[in-house]
Amino acid sequence: xxxxxxxxxxxxxxxxxxxxxxxxxxxxxxxxxxxxxxxxxxxxxxxxxxxxxxxxxxxxxxxxxxxxxxxxxxxxxxxxxxxxxxxxxxxxxxxxxxxxxxxxxxxxxxxxxxxxxxxxxxxxxxxxxxxxxxxxxxxxxxxxxxxxxxxxxxxxxxxxxxxxxxxxxxxxxxxxxxxxxxxxxxxxxxxxxxxxxxxxxxxxxxxxxxxxxxxxxxxxxxxxxxxxxxxxxxxxxxxxxxxxxxxxxxxxxxxxxxxxxxxxxxxxxxxxxxxxxxxxxxxxxxxxxxx
Numbered sequence: 570x571x572x573x574x575x576x577x578x579x580x581x582x583x584x585x586x587x588x589x590x591x592x593x594x595x596x597x598x599x600x601x602x603x604x605x606x607x608x609x610x611x612x613x614x615x616x617x618x619x620x621x622x623x624x625x626x627x628x629x630x631x632x633x634x635x636x637x638x639x640x641x642x643x644x645x646x647x648x649x650x651x652x653x654x655x656x657x658x659x660x661x662x663x664x665x666x667x668x669x670x671x672x673x674x675x676x677x678x679x680x681x682x683x684x685x686x687x688x689x690x691x692x693x694x695x696x697x698x699x700x701x702x703x704x705x706x707x708x709x710x711x712x713x714x715x716x717x718x719x720x721x722x723x724x725x726x727x728x729x730x731x732x733x734x735x736x737x738x739x740x741x742x743x744x745x746x747x748x749x750x751x752x753x754x755x756x757x758x759x760x761x762x763x764x765x766x767x768x769x770x771x772x773x774x775x776x777x778x779x780x781x782x783x784x785x786x787x788x789x790x791x792x793x794x795x796x797x798x799x800x801x802x803x804x805x806x807x808x809x810x811x812x813x814x815x816x817x818x819x820x821x822x823x824x825x826x827x828x829x830x831x832x833x834x835x836x837x838x839x840x841x842x843x844x845x846x847x848x849x850x851x852x853x854x855x856x857x858x859x860x
Contacts, residue, residue, distance in 0.1 A: 579842060580842075584600050586809055604618070618648075634648055640668075641659075658705075665686055666693055667686050669682050685713070695708075716766060727749060740752050764786070770811050776790065780808050785806075805833075818851055
C-alpha cells in the first residue's frame with residue numbers, strides 16, 4: 570500500500586481527523602500547535618485556523634460547522650466566518666486537565682475523556698457525556714490517557730481504553746438512553762512492544778481500527794479481539810485513523826512529531842504528517858453532534 574503525506578507542515582500533536590462527506594473535506598487539529606486544519610478532497614488544498622486553546626478533539630455538528638473540546642469546554646466553530654462560540658464548560662475544577670479523545674454516538678451525544686496536561690501518569694482525567702441539551706454527565710473518573718473511542722456499526726457496543734492500562738474495553742451500549750452495560754476486556758496490548766492504542770475508527774464490517782502510537786502502524790482488530798490487518802506507516806507516532814473519500818475507503822491518519830529528536834525528524838520527515846492510504850475496506854461514517 571502506498572502511504573502519502575498530504576500535510577503542508579508537521580504537527581506537534583496531530584489528532585482527531587474527521588471526514589465531512591457534505592463538504593468532501595477532512596478536518597483535523599494540531600493540539601499542541603493550537604491549529605485546526607481542513608483539506609479539500611481531491612485537490613488536497615489545505616487551510617487552517619487558530620484555536621482558542623488546545624483542542625483535544627473535534628466533531629461535525631448537525632447545525633453546520635464543527636464542535637471542539639478545549640480546556641475551557643465545548644466550542645462551536647463556523648469555518649465560513651472563522652468564528653468560535655463557547656457552548657458549555659467541562660472541567661472548571663480541574664485546570665490541570667484538557668480534553669483528549671472524543672466522538673459522538675448515533676443519537677448525537679458527545680462523549681469525551683480528559684487527560685492531565687503536565688503528567689499523563691496522573692489519573693486526574695474523567696469520561697463525560699454531553700447531551701444534545703448541553704447538559705454534562707460524568708461517566709467515570711481516575712483516567713490517565715483516554716483513547717480508542719468508537720461504536721460498532723449497529724450502535725450496540727462501545728469501545729474505549731485508558732492507554733496506560735494496556736487494555737481496550739468493550740461495553741454493551743443503549744443508543745436510545747446513552748447508557749453503558751458492564752465492561753469486558755477486548756484487546757490487550759503492551760505499549761513497549763507494539764505501541765499504545767491511541768485513536769480509533771470503525772469499518773462497516775465491525776472492524777476496529779487503531780493507531781499504535783510509538784508502533785508506527787495502524788491495525789484492524791476483528792470482533793474476536795484479534796489483529797487481522799496491519800498497515801505500516803512512515804511515522805512512528807500515529808494518533809488516529811479516519812475513513813473518508815467518496816467511497817469511504819480512504820484511510821487518513823494523523824501523527825505527532827512531539828518528543829522526537831532533530832536527527833529523527835530530518836531522516837523521517839513524515840512524522841507529524843497527515844497520512845493517506847487507499848484500502849479495500851469501507852469505513853463507517855462518524856456521527857455529528859446534535860446540540
